[in-house]
Amino acid sequence: MDHRADDIAATMHEIGRRARDAAAELAFASSATKAAALEAAADALIRATPEIIEANARDMEYGRDKGLSPAMLDRLMLDEARIRAMADGLRAVAAQPDPVGAVIAEWDMPSGLHIRRVRTPLGVVGVIYESRPNVTADAGGLCLKSGNAAILRGGSESFHSSGAIHACLVEGLVAAGLPADAIQRVPTRDRAAVAEMLRMTGFIDVIVPRGGKGLVGLVQSEARVPVFAHLEGICHVYLDREADRDKALRVVVNAKTRRTGICGAAECLLIDRPVAGTLGREIVAALIDAGVRVHGDEGVQALDDRVIPATDADWGREYLDMDIAARVVDGVDAATGHVRQFGSSHTEAILTENDETAARFFARLDSAILMRNASTQFADGGEFGMGAEIGIATGKMHARGPVGAEQLTSFKYLVEGDGTIRP
Amino acid sequence: MDHRADDIAATMHEIGRRARDAAAELAFASSATKAAALEAAADALIRATPEIIEANARDMEYGRDKGLSPAMLDRLMLDEARIRAMADGLRAVAAQPDPVGAVIAEWDMPSGLHIRRVRTPLGVVGVIYESRPNVTADAGGLCLKSGNAAILRGGSESFHSSGAIHACLVEGLVAAGLPADAIQRVPTRDRAAVAEMLRMTGFIDVIVPRGGKGLVGLVQSEARVPVFAHLEGICHVYLDREADRDKALRVVVNAKTRRTGICGAAECLLIDRPVAGTLGREIVAALIDAGVRVHGDEGVQALDDRVIPATDADWGREYLDMDIAARVVDGVDAATGHVRQFGSSHTEAILTENDETAARFFARLDSAILMRNASTQFADGGEFGMGAEIGIATGKMHARGPVGAEQLTSFKYLVEGDGTIRP
Numbered sequence: 052m053d054h055r056a057d058d059i060a061a062t063m064h065e066i067g068r069r070a071r072d073a074a075a076e077l078a079f080a081s082s083a084t085k086a087a088a089l090e091a092a093a094d095a096l097i098r099a100t101p102e103i104i105e106a107n108a109r110d111m112e113y114g115r116d117k118g119l120s121p122a123m124l125d126r127l128m129l130d131e132a133r134i135r136a137m138a139d140g141l142r143a144v145a146a147q148p149d150p151v152g153a154v155i156a157e158w159d160m161p162s163g164l165h166i167r168r169v170r171t172p173l174g175v176v177g178v179i180y181e182s183r184p185n186v187t188a189d190a191g192g193l194c195l196k197s198g199n200a201a202i203l204r205g206g207s208e209s210f211h212s213s214g215a216i217h218a219c220l221v222e223g224l225v226a227a228g229l230p231a232d233a234i235q236r237v238p239t240r241d242r243a244a245v246a247e248m249l250r251m252t253g254f255i256d257v258i259v260p261r262g263g264k265g266l267v268g269l270v271q272s273e274a275r276v277p278v279f280a281h282l283e284g285i286c287h288v289y290l291d292r293e294a295d296r297d298k299a300l301r302v303v304v305n306a307k308t309r310r311t312g313i314c315g316a317a318e319c320l321l322i323d324r325p326v327a328g329t330l331g332r333e334i335v336a337a338l339i340d341a342g343v344r345v346h347g348d349e350g351v352q353a354l355d356d357r358v359i360p361a362t363d364a365d366w367g368r369e370y371l372d373m374d375i376a377a378r379v380v381d382g383v384d385a386a387t388g389h390v391r392q393f394g395s396s397h398t399e400a401i402l403t404e405n406d407e408t409a410a411r412f413f414a415r416l417d418s419a420i421l422m423r424n425a426s427t428q429f430a431d432g433g434e435f436g437m438g439a440e441i442g443i444a445t446g447k448m449h450a451r452g453p454v455g456a457e458q459l460t461s462f463k464y465l466v467e468g469d470g471t472i473r474p
Numbered sequence: 475m476d477h478r479a480d481d482i483a484a485t486m487h488e489i490g491r492r493a494r495d496a497a498a499e500l501a502f503a504s505s506a507t508k509a510a511a512l513e514a515a516a517d518a519l520i521r522a523t524p525e526i527i528e529a530n531a532r533d534m535e536y537g538r539d540k541g542l543s544p545a546m547l548d549r550l551m552l553d554e555a556r557i558r559a560m561a562d563g564l565r566a567v568a569a570q571p572d573p574v575g576a577v578i579a580e581w582d583m584p585s586g587l588h589i590r591r592v593r594t595p596l597g598v599v600g601v602i603y604e605s606r607p608n609v610t611a612d613a614g615g616l617c618l619k620s621g622n623a624a625i626l627r628g629g630s631e632s633f634h635s636s637g638a639i640h641a642c643l644v645e646g647l648v649a650a651g652l653p654a655d656a657i658q659r660v661p662t663r664d665r666a667a668v669a670e671m672l673r674m675t676g677f678i679d680v681i682v683p684r685g686g687k688g689l690v691g692l693v694q695s696e697a698r699v700p701v702f703a704h705l706e707g708i709c710h711v712y713l714d715r716e717a718d719r720d721k722a723l724r725v726v727v728n729a730k731t732r733r734t735g736i737c738g739a740a741e742c743l744l745i746d747r748p749v750a751g752t753l754g755r756e757i758v759a760a761l762i763d764a765g766v767r768v769h770g771d772e773g774v775q776a777l778d779d780r781v782i783p784a785t786d787a788d789w790g791r792e793y794l795d796m797d798i799a800a801r802v803v804d805g806v807d808a809a810t811g812h813v814r815q816f817g818s819s820h821t822e823a824i825l826t827e828n829d830e831t832a833a834r835f836f837a838r839l840d841s842a843i844l845m846r847n848a849s850t851q852f853a854d855g856g857e858f859g860m861g862a863e864i865g866i867a868t869g870k871m872h873a874r875g876p877v878g879a880e881q882l883t884s885f886k887y888l889v890e891g892d893g894t895i896r897p
Binding site: 164 | 498720722724732814846847849859870874884
């Protein structure tokens with residue numbers, strides 16, 4: 052290991068050690084104290100608006116010099132409205148119920164024992180993200196709410212913006228009498244810090260990567276620490292023979308076009324054969340009229356001559372753009388078969404008025420989120436009532452779907468007896 | 475990779491592929507079908523008692539030739555009573571509520587969405603165990619109940635016994651019309667099969683190791699698949715200044731001596747200074763009178779001249795024998811400090827009549843199980859009302875404490891709208 056990497060490792064271990072210590076204190080901070088820290092951080096953000104915008108200007112200049120795309124520059128940009136949105140987000144998290152200490156289950160045993168299962172923090176959460184500086188506030192706030200210490204590692208493009216936001220979070224912690232180390236930020240742009248985080252099993256309990264497939268894939272393959280993440284959101288919409296025309300038109304167009312760059316955007320439409328020539332044709336035309344490039348199999352090509360022939364590469368593809376794959380299938384079982392083969396276990400929707408068909412779709416798929424007669428774009432912690440989310444997970448262990456404060460907790464059993472011994 | 479390892483890898487991948495296929499079918503098997511399979515397997519075990527005892531005799535002979543200790547030979551041994559106990563265990567699991575499909579939470583959103591979080595199986599569970607052949611029935615039964623396919627790899631000592639028991643489980647599956655591959659057994663004693671299982675991330679969702687520290691440590695350090703396990707059960711009992719004399723005497727002696735070889739046995743007694751010379755002295759004497767070797771610090775040595783001086787190696791030591799470490803501490807905070815430094819996050823108990831002190835002990839520790847005025851020997855799935863357990867976990871992710879059928883599940887969100895789109 053060279054000198055530089057040695058230094059980074061030492062820095063990261065020191066951050067890890069301080070996070071562990073802060074986590075031990077944070078674990079039994081009261082709900083009121085944590086809420087006060089979040090409110091104080093929100094106030095600090097509003098007060099520091101000029102400084103944050105100034106720091107952001109430096110990042111924007113660096114980004115333009117580096118030749119970032121307009122879309123990436125837009126993600127990076129902060130203005131007064133976006134800073135206010137961050138502050139509102141912290142206040143929303145503050146107002147949510149505290150998951151820590153909540154009794155998940157409670158029962159008595161014939162032995163005389165009274166058993167409670169209660170939520171506890173996970174410990175230390177590492178967050179690795181790319182250009183969006185608001186993740187600093189969102190992730191820091193959720194970790195604090197759930198009693199976890201956070202180690203935040205933002206993208207190098209948002210280095211100054213994230214620093215200014217982080218300072219406000221620390222201000223909130225200190226104002227509430229909580230340890231400043233409860234939310235730490237990696238103070239270097241060096242990528243070796245990320246590699247180090249992924250191996251810090253002694254200090255970090257879970258890593259949440261937020262960003263593109265490149266970042267998430269790297270984290271998933273290299274991490275020795277557990278990871279909450281989804282690699283891709285290849286969301287499927289199945290148009291059943293018993294779909295309602297108006298609902299289907301509305302939902303499919305919304306699922307594809309509302310925002311194309313988010314993980315809950317629909318990427319593949321599966322059309323039940325009996326309605327291909329009728330409702331299927333109408334929906335394909337509506338998508339194309341809305342500006343979507345429809346990549347169809349032969350059955351779909353027959354519906355509209357503007358359909359682009361699909362190739363094998365179109366199945367299971369995450370376009371994140373105004374494109375959708377489309378295929379004619381024979382009923383719900385063929386649809387679930389297609390999803391099992393090409394899906395990413397994120398979110399799938401069925402359009403049907405038939406309860407049995409919907410139940411079959413729900414039973415035969417094991418994606419984190421399954422929807423009926425609703426847009427896949429609802430795959431979001433806020434829309435699930437969680438106040439905020441640190442990300443969406445598709446793994447089967449511990450957390451799935453939108454990951455909010457509650458999903459950042461573990462639990463322990465509290466058992467009370469009265470001198471009770473085991474025979 | 476040599477030829478032999480190549481063959482093992484191919485065998486294991488074939489087992490993995492068949493387990494995945496079986497899991498897909500098992501995931502939507504009805505509760506009644508799964509219960510019928512468990513009942514049929516229990517019947518088969520009773521019917522096959524002579525064959526199982528015969529197979530066990532071959533293992534016992536192999537074990538004696540190999541020079542296994544009397545304790546290990548006892549764990550290996552099966553008789554009519556133990557086979558009946560296995561069958562009863564399967565029937566108890568059959569009678570438990572089916573976790574799969576259970577609605578964990580359910581709510582409505584202002585958008586009009588109705589959201590349900592329901593339990594789903596994890597998929598494929600790998601179980602790696604040592605000499606106790608009954609793990610074959612217990613683990614196979616719990617996996618089936620929770621809708622997971624199982625891959626069982628028992629110790630080479632119990633090879634024939636496990637094979638005979640496994641045949642009964644398969645008989646139950648087939649009788650109920652479920653895929654025989656839902657419970658598979660690794661058909662070789664070759665240790666390379668274990669190494670292969672630990673890397674089969676594409677086929678196995680979680681590994682549960684059952685056995686000594688050597689096995690569990692190997693699995694924890696080598697596995698790329700998530701692991702539910704505890705490495706050690708270094709259970710602490712803290713005798714507070716406000717403990718009730720009779721309860722304390724009863725609980726401490728039971729926690730140490732009821733069974734010394736299980737993970738819930740107490741390994742360290744922490745005595746609050748104000749009661750060291752009174753109740754502490756009485757309890758130390760009671761332990762020594764019961765045949766326990768007490769390894770004490772200077773404060774404990776002063777209580778009874780039969781106390782063996784403790785060395786640094788005694789703190790955080792899992793004796794699994796008639797030994798206990800003992801130390802005088804200054805109050806509940808010193809006790810939790812000791813546990814944080816030397817504990818294994820398994821089970822700790824406090825003896826006190828003071829509710830605030832108990833609450834402080836519960837809040838400041840994060841072991842999987844915390845007890846008040848009750849014996850640590852209750853750390854067991856059966857004693858927690860889970861019907862059975864596949865093991866006890868001390869990790870913070872997903873499952874903690876006794877791991878029963880419910881803990882072998884994940885969940886998914888089922889979302890229903892009415893043509894609902896996201897603005």
